[in-house]
Structures are given as structure tokens and as C-alpha cells.
Amino acid sequence: MCESCGCGIEPEKSPDQTHGKNTSHDHYHTHDHDHGHSHETDTDPHRVIEVRKNILQQNDMTAERNRGYLEAKKIRCFNVVGSPGSGKTSLLEDTFRKRQGTIKLAVIEGDQDGSLDTERLTACGVQALQVNTGYGCHLDAGMIKQALKEMDLPDETLLFIENVGNLVCPTLFDLGEEKRILVYSVAEGEDKPLKYPYMFRSAHLCLLTKTDLLPYLGLTENQFRENILKVNPGIEIIQLSVKTGENINAWYQWLGIL
Amino acid sequence: MHELTLAFHILDIVTEEVKRAGGGTVESIQVEAGVLAGVDNEALLQAYKMVVEDTALAVADLIIKPASGKGHCRDCDMEFMMESIFSCCPECHQPALKITEGQDLRIQSITLK
Numbered sequence: 001m002c003e004s005c006g007c008g009i010e011p012e013k014s015p016d017q018t019h020g021k022n023t024s025h026d027h028y029h030t031h032d033h034d035h036g037h038s039h040e041t042d043t044d045p046h047r048v049i050e051v052r053k054n055i056l057q058q059n060d061m062t063a064e065r066n067r068g069y070l071e072a073k074k075i076r077c078f079n080v081v082g083s084p085g086s087g088k089t090s091l092l093e094d095t096f097r098k099r100q101g102t103i104k105l106a107v108i109e110g111d112q113d114g115s116l117d118t119e120r121l122t123a124c125g126v127q128a129l130q131v132n133t134g135y136g137c138h139l140d141a142g143m144i145k146q147a148l149k150e151m152d153l154p155d156e157t158l159l160f161i162e163n164v165g166n167l168v169c170p171t172l173f174d175l176g177e178e179k180r181i182l183v184y185s186v187a188e189g190e191d192k193p194l195k196y197p198y199m200f201r202s203a204h205l206c207l208l209t210k211t212d213l214l215p216y217l218g219l220t221e222n223q224f225r226e227n228i229l230k231v232n233p234g235i236e237i238i239q240l241s242v243k244t245g246e247n248i249n250a251w252y253q254w255l256g257i258l
Numbered sequence: 259m260h261e262l263t264l265a266f267h268i269l270d271i272v273t274e275e276v277k278r279a280g281g282g283t284v285e286s287i288q289v290e291a292g293v294l295a296g297v298d299n300e301a302l303l304q305a306y307k308m309v310v311e312d313t314a315l316a317v318a319d320l321i322i323k324p325a326s327g328k329g330h331c332r333d334c335d336m337e338f339m340m341e342s343i344f345s346c347c348p349e350c351h352q353p354a355l356k357i358t359e360g361q362d363l364r365i366q367s368i369t370l371k
Binding site: 045046047048049050051052053054055056057058059136137138140168169171172173194197198201229230231232233234 | 259260263264267268270271272275276279282285289295296297332343344352353354355356357362363364365366367368369370371
């Protein structure tokens with residue numbers, strides 16, 4: 001590691017820790033390598049603070065705190081991501097209506113604005129809290145920490161976090177969930193895993209929804225599966241239709257609430 | 259535009275680190291961005307410029323150095339270099355089951371004037 005610019009290229013060592021001659025390494029920046037002086041702070045006008053910190057450290061630490069809180073209360077928590085219109089809310093609505101009364105259920109709803117989804121899900125008889133991100137394009141761990149405090153959920157709740165509809169931005173932000181569930185409808189086309197690979201790569205489970213539309217699209221479920229697995233060979237895939245109820249039991253089985 | 263959030267985090271971390279080091283004028287910030295992190299470096303630079311405007315970092319350069327990626331192949335148990343998220347194992351041409359390097363975004367160091 002070069003101690004001057006932190007570039008990872010081992011400089012040719014010299015007794016005073018100056019850069020060696022090999023400064024032609026591959027990265028773009030504006031500062032000058034041509035300094036044959038020591039990096040001791042008393043002689044170097046350019047003081048360097050070694051940081052080596054993850055930019056998302058604050059979010060990741062808060063997410064771990066959330067995870068610890070949820071584990072202590074035996075609350076299972078799933079981060080539900082996907083495009084707007086992929087069927088996230090419909091899936092949760094259907095799940096809540098069918099399982100309400102047999103298990104404690106709750107949801108945190110992330111949207112840029114409004115509370116339409118929260119109203120829909122509250123009508124199912126579950127505890128629901130709306131989080132509006134304003135200009136933000138994703139939920140973060142701090143928002144979930146605050147939401148958990150407000151909700152004060154009972155032990156052993158099954159909690160879903162419906163993230164802002166977006167196939168890009170929520171990818172990087174750990175919320176403290178047990179697993180990430182990507183809701184991907186066949187209406188979005190079979191090419192989306194190849195266009196938005198990072199989100200597909202980050203999910204543990206992909207629910208391929210609206211399979212009742214496949215005959216109208218002239219596509220097969222295998223065309224979707226192939227592209228999903230190209231990006232994430234370790235992902236689990238469950239295809240289902242909320243509308244017809246096709247294969248919905250596989251979803252309940254995955255959740256452990258069949 | 260999650261790069262905007264990242265730029266705010268950079269501003270927060272750098273401000274805190276400089277304060278802890280006793281203050282000073284920041285000349286540049288060295289960031290290492292894994293090629294598999296899902297971050298657009300150009301967008302991050304633009305977001306950074308917007309975020310630091312009218313702050314003490316307004317004249318500080320953000321220097322982003324890409325960091326290489328590595329993945330682990332399920333089939334042949336080999337670790338291989340990944341230039342992109344679609345990179346496959348050179349032996350058995352399978353996608354990586356696990357990404358082992360290249361997803362981190364780190365502030366490596368801060369250079370003061």
C-alpha cells in the first residue's frame with residue numbers, strides 16, 4: 001500500500017518511505033506523484049489522514065443494530081424490493097388477508113410520497129407504518145430504526161419492509177433484514193436481470209409474479225429463470241400468480257407459514 | 259441516484275475525520291470503489307460536487323480509484339478475477355456463486371494542504 005495516496009500499488013521502498021520511481025499506475029487523479037520528500041508530518045506540507053472507512057459504515061452499523069433488536073424479539077424481517085407496479089403491495093395484501101389471525105403481521109411501507117399502500121394494508125388488519133422518503137429513492141437503516149421505535153412491535157411478529165419501487169438505488173442499503181425478496185413481474189420482460197444486475201445479485205429470493213400473463217406475452221418461465229440465474233446463480237426463485245393463486249403455497253412454505 | 263446519498267456520507271465522514279485530526283484544509287479525498295459495487299463513478303463525482311458546494315470541502319478533489327473484483331466459482335472451487343458483475347469463471351464458464359472482492363466503497367485517506 002502506498003502510504004501517500006493509499007493506491008494499493010506497492011512503491012519501491014526507500015528508507016525515508018518516499019515514492020519509488022514507478023508512479024505510472026492505473027488510476028485517475030489530479031495530485032502530483034513527483035515528490036521526493038519524506039511523508040513524516042513534520043516535514044511534509046501535505047498531511048495525510050489514513051481513514052480506510054466504508055462509506056456506508058453508518059448505515060451498515062445501524063442495520064446491524066436493527067438486526068440485533070429484531071433477533072432479540074424473534075421478529076422475522078424481510079426487505080421487499082422491486083420495480084413500481086411489480087406487485088409488491090398486492091402480494092403483501094393477499095398474504096395478510098389469508099394469514100391474518102394465525103400469526104402476528106406488520107409492514108413498514110416506503111414510498112416517496114403519500115400513504116396509499118399503508119391504507120390498503122391497514123385495511124387488512126395489520127400494523128402498518130408509512131415512511132416517506134421525499135426526494136430519496138430508497139429506504140435506509142436509520143429510517144427503519146426510527147420506524148421500529150415508533151411501531152414497538154410485539155415479539156414473534158413477521159415484518160415486511162416494502163422498499164421504494166426502484167430496481168437500482170435500494171441495492172446498497174442494508175436495513176437489518178433477515179433476507180431480501182425481489183418481486184419481479186413477468187410483465188416487466190425477461191431482460192431485466194441483465195439490465196439491473198446489482199439488485200438481482202443482492203436478493204436471496206426472487207418471486208416471479210403475474211405468471212397468469214405469460215400466455216399473453218409469448219414468453220416462458222424458463223426464459224426468465226435463465227436470465228435471473230445468469231446474474232445470481234445462488235438465488236431461489238418462486239413463480240406465482242396472486243391473481244389466480246397459482247403456486248402461492250410455495251411462497252407461504254418459504255416463509256414458514258403454510 | 260443513490261450516489262447523492264453516498265456523497266453526503268463522504269462529506270460527513272471527512273468532516274468528522276478532519277475535526278478529529280485537529281482541523282485543516284482538505285486538498286483531496288481518496289476513495290476506493292469496487293468495480294462490482296454498483297456505483298457509477300461519474301455520477302458520484304457529480305453528486306459530490308453538488309453536495310460540497312458552499313462547504314469546507316468545496317475546493318477538495320474527490321479521487322476515485324476503481325478496485326478490482328473477485329468471485330468464487332461453485333463448480334471448480336476456484337477464485338477468479340471479475341471485471342464486471344457478468345464475469346464468469348475462466349475454467350468452467352459459470353457465473354460466480356459468491357463475490358469475494360470488489361463490492362466495497364471506502365474512503366482510504368484524506369490529504370490536507
